[in-house]
Amino acid sequence: MAYKTWFQDETNETGAFIRQTNRFITPFGFGPEDLPVEPGRYRLIWSRACPWAHRQMIVRSLLGLEDVLSVGTVDPVRPEKEQSDWAFTLDEKGEDPVLQVKYLSDLYLRTDPDYKGRFTVPAVVDSTTGKIVNNDYFNLTYYWETVWKDYHKKGAPDLLPEDLREDIFKLNDIIFSDINNGVYKAGFARSQEAYEAAYTTVFNRLDQFEARLGQSRYLFGDRLTDSDVRLYVTLARFDAAYYNVFRVNRNRIQDFPNLWAYARDLYQIPAFGGSTDFVHIKKHYHLCCDPGNSFHIVPKGPDPALWLKPPGRDRSYSDDSRA
Numbered sequence: 001m002a003y004k005t006w007f008q009d010e011t012n013e014t015g016a017f018i019r020q021t022n023r024f025i026t027p028f029g030f031g032p033e034d035l036p037v038e039p040g041r042y043r044l045i046w047s048r049a050c051p052w053a054h055r056q057m058i059v060r061s062l063l064g065l066e067d068v069l070s071v072g073t074v075d076p077v078r079p080e081k082e083q084s085d086w087a088f089t090l091d092e093k094g095e096d097p098v099l100q101v102k103y104l105s106d107l108y109l110r111t112d113p114d115y116k117g118r119f120t121v122p123a124v125v126d127s128t129t130g131k132i133v134n135n136d137y138f139n140l141t142y143y144w145e146t147v148w149k150d151y152h153k154k155g156a157p158d159l160l161p162e163d164l165r166e167d168i169f170k171l172n173d174i175i176f177s178d179i180n181n182g183v184y185k186a187g188f189a190r191s192q193e194a195y196e197a198a199y200t201t202v203f204n205r206l207d208q209f210e211a212r213l214g215q216s217r218y219l220f221g222d223r224l225t226d227s228d229v230r231l232y233v234t235l236a237r238f239d240a241a242y243y244n245v246f247r248v249n250r251n252r253i254q255d256f257p258n259l260w261a262y263a264r265d266l267y268q269i270p271a272f273g274g275s276t277d278f279v280h281i282k283k284h285y286h287l288c289c290d291p292g293n294s295f296h297i298v299p300k301g302p303d304p305a306l307w308l309k310p311p312g313r314d315r316s317y318s319d320d321s322r323a
């Protein structure tokens with residue numbers, strides 16, 4: 001089926017996976033060329049399985065943007081179509097109740113009839129036009145955290161504080177390249193060399209984060225930031241999907257004492273755990289990303305109850321976490 005081989009179009013001559021660029025990248029802001037910041041105008045389309053979309057939902061909840069940004073959810077199992085797509089089969093009549101479309105591709109092609117890339121989530125749709133205005137998964141959380149600040153709930157965390165901003169940007173580039181996208185580089189590699197290079201990078205970086213998180217509760221001391229959201233979404237999928245489907249199998253996250261306690265600590269914050277759906281995660285990766293799973297079997301484990309084990313992350317740490 002097409003959804004099992006889409007990534008072949010995003011590999012280079014060495015067999016390395018090269019993720020496609022985003023098509024709709026106009027930022028939210030207050031300038032004449034920016035997307036206007038207007039509560040109730042936009043609808044965020046996401047999949048519970050997708051890490052890029054998941055982090056939008058975590059930030060939306062942490063900041064209290066639920067009443068100003070509506071959400072549409074696609075099925076974790078891709079529809080049987082020639083081109084990779086997402087479907088609104090979780091909704092009544094199999095269509096988004098606000099945008100009245102059955103497939104994510106309907107929104108992309110309504111916006112740009114000549115669009116040739118993959119149809120990806122997250123996608124922010126202007127409800128007044130029914131067209132996609134932004135699918136820039138890398139930068140979207142930055143907009144929610146900054147230019148949407150007037151709509152944050154009272155007491156919302158500052159996930160992108162000015163005094164840490166440059167450090168956060170630098171760390172997020174590393175998290176994206178070596179961890180978030182790193183597991184995909186391993187899983188979608190088309191040569192042994194490309195796979196092993198990605199595999200090595202993933203675990204070298206996880207080893208570094210394991211050491212860093214032995215010194216602080218979060219990536220930047222005791223302050224929860226955008227970087228923690230980005231690292232979490234990969235950790236949450238690692239043992240249930242990436243470890244076996246993407247063959248990043250040197251260690252499970254459960255085998256790293258600090259990373260595992262850190263991941264549980266975040267999971268037990270409602271914005272993180274409440275948006276983490278292990279059923280959707282396992283269905284998507286094992287049914288849509290594993291060409292060898294011809295019998296369409298979804299693993300029963302790992303036991304999600306393990307994520308409720310007390311993390312023990314409330315002790316004091318020396319704040320040298322930015323080293």
